[in-house]
Amino acid sequence: MMMDSRMQHKFSMSTFVLLMAAGLATTACSNGSNQTTTTTTQTETAPAFVVGTDAPMASVVSFAVQVQSVTATDANGNTTSLISGTPTVDFARYNGLQTLLDMNDVPVGTYTSISITLGSATIGYLNMPASGPPSIATEAAVFPSSAATYTYTATLPSPLVVAQGEPVGLRVDFDLRKSITVDASGAITGGVTPTFDVKVVGIGDAGAYVDCFDAAVMSVNANGQSFVVQGPHGEQFTISVNGQTEWENGESISDLSTSSIVTLSGVLDKADATLDADDVGILSQNGFYAGGQITYVYPSPSNVVPAGSPVGFDLYVRGLLPETTGLKLGQIATVDLTGNEKFFIYWWHNPLTQFLFNPNTLIPGQHVSVGGPATGAANAGDVTVKRVVLRHWGFNGTVVPNSVDTANGTFQMQINGFAGLLVPQTVTVYTAPKTDFRDGLTGLSDVTGNVRVVGLLLKDPLSANTVLLAHYVDALD
Numbered sequence: 001m002m003m004d005s006r007m008q009h010k011f012s013m014s015t016f017v018l019l020m021a022a023g024l025a026t027t028a029c030s031n032g033s034n035q036t037t038t039t040t041t042q043t044e045t046a047p048a049f050v051v052g053t054d055a056p057m058a059s060v061v062s063f064a065v066q067v068q069s070v071t072a073t074d075a076n077g078n079t080t081s082l083i084s085g086t087p088t089v090d091f092a093r094y095n096g097l098q099t100l101l102d103m104n105d106v107p108v109g110t111y112t113s114i115s116i117t118l119g120s121a122t123i124g125y126l127n128m129p130a131s132g133p134p135s136i137a138t139e140a141a142v143f144p145s146s147a148a149t150y151t152y153t154a155t156l157p158s159p160l161v162v163a164q165g166e167p168v169g170l171r172v173d174f175d176l177r178k179s180i181t182v183d184a185s186g187a188i189t190g191g192v193t194p195t196f197d198v199k200v201v202g203i204g205d206a207g208a209y210v211d212c213f214d215a216a217v218m219s220v221n222a223n224g225q226s227f228v229v230q231g232p233h234g235e236q237f238t239i240s241v242n243g244q245t246e247w248e249n250g251e252s253i254s255d256l257s258t259s260s261i262v263t264l265s266g267v268l269d270k271a272d273a274t275l276d277a278d279d280v281g282i283l284s285q286n287g288f289y290a291g292g293q294i295t296y297v298y299p300s301p302s303n304v305v306p307a308g309s310p311v312g313f314d315l316y317v318r319g320l321l322p323e324t325t326g327l328k329l330g331q332i333a334t335v336d337l338t339g340n341e342k343f344f345i346y347w348w349h350n351p352l353t354q355f356l357f358n359p360n361t362l363i364p365g366q367h368v369s370v371g372g373p374a375t376g377a378a379n380a381g382d383v384t385v386k387r388v389v390l391r392h393w394g395f396n397g398t399v400v401p402n403s404v405d406t407a408n409g410t411f412q413m414q415i416n417g418f419a420g421l422l423v424p425q426t427v428t429v430y431t432a433p434k435t436d437f438r439d440g441l442t443g444l445s446d447v448t449g450n451v452r453v454v455g456l457l458l459k460d461p462l463s464a465n466t467v468l469l470a471h472y473v474d475a476l477d
Helices: 352-356 417-422
Strands: 045-054 062-074 079-081 088-090 103-107 109-127 135-140 150-162 168-174 180-182 188-192 196-202 209-221 226-230 236-240 261-268 275-284 287-299 310-321 332-336 342-345 367-373 387-391 393-399 410-415 427-430 436-438 450-459 466-475
Touching (some): 109 168, 109 188, 109 417, 150 196, 209 275, 209 310, 261 287, 275 387, 287 332, 287 417, 310 367, 342 352, 387 450, 393 417, 427 450
Parallel strands (some): 236 275, 342 387, 427 466, 436 466
Antiparallel strands (some): 045 103, 109 135, 168 196, 180 188, 209 226, 209 261, 287 367, 393 410, 393 450, 410 427, 450 466
């Protein structure tokens, strides 16, 4: 099985207008009108971004924490806030992926340090019974000295210079693996000492690509080839499309309405700070979507033909729009299948999509989005949908010794932690010439030890083996 030619370098630039992997989401609109500052006397402003990624601890399904502030400080002690409100963020939501969250105008100046204050937090992990569907357990996170809040402060390796002209931003990497305390047996203790890696980025830098942004459509200007979307926390952004923009499932801007929920990828426009989309997928045409990991697949009873064909699956909900249905973030919802749903793979535009991803190739561990009417999501135990979309996600694991095959571009991996409970079998990882090897890896021949593969988890319809198509391969320490 080989990777589609479209699955190339799109994930190699993915950390610009983003926010700490799940997003230090704000309630401000993209014009930054809600941006506030303290003590600074400057009045001229320019765009600045908070960007991010994460290095999740593989055994943790969620780390939800209230972000109380993100503040930049200049050499004279003047400060400015880079977010508005106090959003609750799940830092484990995007394992190896980034998403567009916010941009604001802040006072021009040279900022040399950053402070991030976190409030109450919870850790979620998966309970696996001997048989039947798994469940989610949570416990309160405990900061050092049992403090109610924790403030991380660091000097930036290079200053954040905000000036008129091309926008700049901060890339913030929250490392769950180094933040959450475990005992000698590897069990989670509940202790958390937040660890970040913060650096300045510009539009042209590697990592300046938005590869995963889910949002509701607010208005459509088909003649102007643009539309406005609103993210899960109220922020709004203008999205521009053109003749090179790829649309999933054979759809186009004319199919969008204010009932549409989309996922998109693209780059920030240097001129007007809008997002230029190179790929758009419609997750729902009926005003509701949920996204996350499949934790269990329900086969049909033996007296139903065809026996064994899935009639539904359990979904661990990581993303949700709107948040006013019967579903909640961090819970497991049961999705019913009728056989009338549309199945497709994001970023794939060929006939193999239906062959590789359909009701009979659903497996635990896949990251999917479901979309349908909001009325069908009033009960978490009985969700009805019209669309199911396979998405990319990061899988942490250990490379099987002597399994690297450079001639065929493959290696074997044992997935660890949370996803490893869902995918206990060894998987074959397929790479392609444009697969991006990161964090010290220069190619397939370097792959060994512990790695994270960001890509598509699939059930090979011919062999029934589990395979993983790699966009990124990251070295893990």
